[in-house]
Amino acid sequence: MHKSTHQIALSAILLAGLVFFGWNERAGAQAQSPGGSSSPGTTQMSEPSPAMGTLPAGITPETLKSRDYIRDAFQALTADALSKDRFSHFYGHFVEADRDRLSKSESNMSLDDLNRAIDQFQQQWKSKYSKDFDAKGNEQAYSTLLITEGKIAVPNQLTDWPVNPTAQTMVPKVQPGTSGYNLDKGRAVAVASFPAMANASPITCSLVHQHFGTWKFVIPNNLDAATLKANLVREINALCASSASWPSDPNEAYRIVTDHVLMAIYNVSGSSSAQR
Numbered sequence: 001m002h003k004s005t006h007q008i009a010l011s012a013i014l015l016a017g018l019v020f021f022g023w024n025e026r027a028g029a030q031a032q033s034p035g036g037s038s039s040p041g042t043t044q045m046s047e048p049s050p051a052m053g054t055l056p057a058g059i060t061p062e063t064l065k066s067r068d069y070i071r072d073a074f075q076a077l078t079a080d081a082l083s084k085d086r087f088s089h090f091y092g093h094f095v096e097a098d099r100d101r102l103s104k105s106e107s108n109m110s111l112d113d114l115n116r117a118i119d120q121f122q123q124q125w126k127s128k129y130s131k132d133f134d135a136k137g138n139e140q141a142y143s144t145l146l147i148t149e150g151k152i153a154v155p156n157q158l159t160d161w162p163v164n165p166t167a168q169t170m171v172p173k174v175q176p177g178t179s180g181y182n183l184d185k186g187r188a189v190a191v192a193s194f195p196a197m198a199n200a201s202p203i204t205c206s207l208v209h210q211h212f213g214t215w216k217f218v219i220p221n222n223l224d225a226a227t228l229k230a231n232l233v234r235e236i237n238a239l240c241a242s243s244a245s246w247p248s249d250p251n252e253a254y255r256i257v258t259d260h261v262l263m264a265i266y267n268v269s270g271s272s273s274a275q276r
Contacts, residue, residue, distance in 0.1 A: 055191060058157030058176075059150040064188050066149060069213040071142040074192070074205075074258060077217065078135035081232060081261040082122070084115045091228065094265075095208055095216045097180025098223075105224040114229055117236040124243045129250050133257075141254035146202075147192040155185055162206030162218040163191055165266040171220040181218065182208050190215070194255055203262040219265050231264035 055061055073093065080090040091102040125133045135141075152158060156176050161183065164170050174181050183189075188209035193202040206218040239260055246253050262268070 055148055055150045055189070056158065056160035056163060058152060058154045058159070058161075059189055060153040061148060061150045062188075064149040064151075064190075064209075066188065066190070066209065066213070066215070067145075067147050070147055070149075070190055070192055070207060070215050071139065071145055072213075073207060073215040073217070074142050074145065075135045075138070077265075078254070078258045078261050081264070082118055082133055082135070082236070082257065084118050085111060087111055087114060087229065090232075091225070093217055095181055095210075095218050097174075097178065097221065098217075098219050100180060101221070102223075102225045102228065105226065107225075109226060109229065111229070114233050114236075117233050117240070120240050121236050124240055125253075128243065128246055129253070131250075135254060135258070138251065138254050141251040142258075144195055144255070145192050146195060147190055149188065149190045152183060152185055152187045152189060155183055158183055161189075162220075163204055165203045165205065165262070165268055166201045168201070169266065169268050171266065172222055174218070174221065182210065194259065203259060203266060203268060205262060205266075217265065220267055223265070223267055227267070228264065231267060232261070235260035235264045 077090070077093045080086045080093065083089075088103070088106070091099055094102070122133055125131075158176050159173060161174055162171055174183065176183065190207045190209075191204055192207060193204040196202045207215045208218060210216055239257060246256070
């Protein structure tokens with residue numbers, strides 16, 4: 001009887017160990033899976049399908065698990081575009097070469113017209129949705145972004161970068177090895193766009209990873225500060241003029257606003273991309 005008791009106890013211990021090990025294996029697999037639960041204190045969203053656009057030659061597609069950071073870049077870009085007296089902060093969302101060019105061409109320009117447009121937009125937004133405009137605080141609106149990630153494999157083959165934002169809008173290409181673009185071998189890059197909607201061509205953005213999860217937009221290298229500001233004023237005024245037709249869903253409205261900001265930074269005219 002004494003021996004039987006020890007055998008029963010030993011069997012119970014072994015069974016408990018097997019149960020724990022099996023649970024721990026499943027938990028570990030879930031934690032490592034891109035679609036599994038995120039760690040405490042982080043936000044994990046369901047991943048949409050990869051972007052329809054392909055990465056150009058010289059870049060190898062690769063899953064980098066950076067999509068949340070890329071969405072953050074879109075949110076921050078939109079937030080600064082629609083905030084008064086944040087113009088110099090706004091072009092801080094671009095790669096070094098673009099930042100330097102815009103900074104040198106700014107030459108103390110007046111921001112009065114831009115601030116007036118932003119002020120009107122903010123008032124109309126609050127009147128429509130009973131809340132302040134807050135792109136950074138609205139992650140759900142950006143969960144539909146289609147993102148394709150990769151790494152630069154052969155820098156000398158990267159002759160089609162940045163990618164054209166639309167089929168109708170051609171942008172100047174950066175020559176391999178050009179300073180300020182960080183197009184070195186192994187560098188993480190991505191293209192991203194919102195899904196196409198009725199009467200709207202998606203605007204495809206080119207982004208480069210910098211450090212600590214930071215992603216920067218690559219914009220046309222012939223865009224100066226005066227043109228960028230004028231584009232922003234034009235697009236914000238267009239938003240205000242169409243406020244009566246803004247959708248009831250604020251998430252959709254945030255995507256429309258971001259679309260207009262992207263039109264401004266990629267020098268896309270209204271005829272090239274209809275309002276979403």
